[in-house]
Amino acid sequence: MxxxxxxxxxxxxxxxxxxxxxxxxxxxxxxxxxxxxxxxxxxxxxxxxxxxxxxxxxxxxxxxxxxxxxxxxxxxxxxxNGFSAPLENWDLIGIDGRPKWPLGIDELEKYYRISAPVMGEDPSVANLTKYNIAQEFVDRPYIIMDPALxxxxxxxxxxxxxxxxxxxxxxxxxxxxxxxxxxxxxxxxxxxxxxxxxxxxxxxxxxxxxxxxxxxxxxxxxxxxxxxxxxxxxxxxxxLMAHPHIAVGEGFIDPIVVRKPTWAQVNYKKWLPAYIIGADYKTKLKLLNASVSLTISAIRPLSPNEEAVQDFYQKKWRKKLELYTLYARTEQLxxxxxxxxxxxxxxxxxxxxxxxxxxFGARDLMSLDTTTRMLSEHFLKNKLGVTTVDNDAIFLKPWGWxxxxxxxxxxxxxxxxxxxxxxxxxxxxxxxxxxxxxxxxxxxxxxxxxxxxxxxxxxxxxxxxxxxxx
Ligand SMILES: Cc1cc2nc3c(=O)[nH]c(=O)nc-3n(C[C@H](O)[C@H](O)[C@H](O)COP(=O)(O)OP(=O)(O)OC[C@H]3O[C@@H](n4cnc5c(N)ncnc54)[C@H](O)[C@@H]3O)c2cc1C
Missing domain, CATH: 3.50.50.60 (FAD/NAD(P)-binding domain)
Structure with missing residues (x-):
């Protein structure tokens, strides 16, 4: 030309x-x-x-x-790869010295709804933008577009x-x-x-x-x-910012934790189960926004100690527990x-x-750590799972997308x-x-x-x- x-x-x-x-x-x-x-x-x-x-x-x-x-x-x-999740109001409002977005969540949600079908998704995925912010944990999955646009x-x-x-x-x-x-x-x-x-x-x-x-x-x-x-x-x-992330640990988890989420009435095609900490708790604890997703671990022989832990908690809670990998991703300050x-x-x-x-900065990595540990404690307290959190992975091996x-x-x-x-x-x-x-x-x-x-x-x-x- x-x-x-x-x-x-x-x-x-x-x-x-x-x-x-x-x-x-x-x-x-x-x-x-x-x-x-x-x-x-x-x-x-x-x-x-x-x-x-x-x-x-x-x-x-x-x-x-x-x-x-x-x-x-x-x-x-x-x-x-085609997976994503929406921002939430808390990301936009300038909490804790972070810069404010010049638009509100309602406007962004409107455009998430309009753009979802362009990306091969149902508009209802935009419902994920809003949740009960007083909750300690929010079941907030990633949307997987398959095939990716x-x-x-x-x-x-x-x-x-x-x-x-x-x-x-x-x-x-x-x-x-x-x-x-x-x-x-x-x-x-x-x-x-x-x-x-x-x-x-x-x-x-x-x-x-x-x-x-x-x-x-x-x-x-x-x-x-x-x-x-x-x-x-x-x-x-x-x-410049991106997303530090790492496999942060493993755990024997009740599969109920990864069932198809229904709270946002989303017509999921494919999703990756994940949890975040609710906005009020994030503010109180000065956390950045981090999420922990759960995927079934690759089949491998369990150590005698792992077998004993699984057996102990399965009997104690009278339920079946499966081995899942916890993967954490956070925002960068x-x-x-x-x-x-x-x-x-x-x-x-x-x-x-x-x-x-x-x-990566201290708050980036501490947010990976605190979010994972809080979720682990939540699982244990509610008889939903018993996990290990890998300190070295979080502080020495994180990488970024x-x-x-x-x-x-x-x-x-x-x-x-x-x-x-x-x-x-x-x-x-x-x-x-x-x-x-x-x-x-x-x-x-x-x-x-x-x-x-x-x-x-x-x-x-x-x-x-x-x-x-x-
Ligand atoms: C392997 C991989 C996996 C990914 N997985 C995910 C995922 O699962 N989920 C997710 O949300 N995101 C993912 N991403 C990121 C995603 O691809 C980007 O967020 C998205 O493509 C950005 O779109 P964009 O239009 O802003 O820019 P880009 O896709 O970077 O496109 C920039 C365009 O500008 C052109 N260009 C650049 N410089 C010039 C110039 N000087 N003059 C003229 N043209 C120029 C380029 O050729 C290109 O067409 C992934 C990226 C990669 C590489």
């Missing part, structure tokens, strides 16, 4: 994974002319693959961040007559007008050759380049101004030391490469956020961010359903703006 001097469209979206595909859904119902810029090709190529290597430091294994950020049509949607085929997008898709177009950075109030151009490269295209003032630009990619673009230095376009308030790249920066070296597409720092979040967070003021409650970058009338880089906090669960919900919410907002002609 030939390079052009002007990207002439009503809306330009960057990236083609879940954040972008969901923002497009409301827009595709209008007459808006949409240009889609995708850095990767239709399949992963060596060129695309090389673009995601960074200097990675911290608790996440080597190339974990880059390995979960795929430069291809459909992005990481092509390989994700994958945007592997571009044809459905290209069937829309108003859509132009340009693959192998890596966005490098934006330029803005002299007053610094709207984006007027995009530097991009095609297989390493750099080009510039101007953008009209009334074109809306939506950046959905992934949890790291959005910040990478907003950190690229500008040729003619002191600060990078989009990082006017210096917050881009700060407070937003911490300014966990961050991305750009380095002098550039990648083959012409973007400065990233240096990524992300280390690369769900990069929080490094261009949204909020209510430029003093504490990169963009406003809609995702619009504070300084610019026409630049929006989309995806988990917006999340001020991450909850305990994998992020993609929340990304989809926010994508559809932004799509609705853009449709309303286009109607107003703003």
């Amino acid at each position: 030939e390079p052009v001097k002007t990207f002439d469209a009503d809306v330009i979206v960057i990236g083609t994974s879940i954040a972008t595909q969901t923002v497009l859904l409301p827009l595709l119902k209008t007459n808006a002319r949409i240009l889609v810029l995708e850095g990767g090709d239709y399949e992963l190529t060596p060129f695309g693959n090389n673009l995601t290597f960074s200097d990675e430091r911290g608790h996440y294994i080597n190339h974990h961040w880059g390995g979960h950020w795929l430069r291809q049509y459909g992005g990481a949607s092509r390989v994700w 994958a945007y592997a085929d571009a044809k459905p997008l290209l069937n829309n007559k108003n859509v132009e898709l340009r693959v192998k177009h890596n966005v490098i950075k934006f330029t803005c007008d002299d007053s610094g109030s709207f984006i007027n151009g995009i530097w991009y490269s095609v297989e390493g050759t750099v080009h510039f295209a101007s953008v009209k003032k009334n074109t809306k630009i939506v950046l959905g380049a992934g949890g790291l990619g959005n910040a990478q673009i907003l950190l690229q230095p500008a040729a003619n101004r002191r600060v990078a376009v989009g990082n006017e308030f210096g917050l881009v790249g700060k407070t 937003p911490n300014a030391d966990n961050r991305i920066e750009i380095i002098a070296d550039k990648n083959a597409a012409g973007l400065h490469k990233l240096k990524i720092y992300c280390v 690369a769900h990069p979040s929080g490094i261009t967070r949204f909020g209510t003021s430029p003093k504490e956020s990169v963009c406003d409650h809609t995702g619009r970058v504070w300084s610019y009338q026409n630049l929006y961010l989309n995806g988990s880089s917006l999340f001020p906090t991450v909850g305990y669960a994998n992020p993609t359903w929340t990304i989809a919900a926010l994508g559809m919410r932004l799509g609705d907002h853009l449709v309303a703006e286009l109607k107003k002609g703003t």
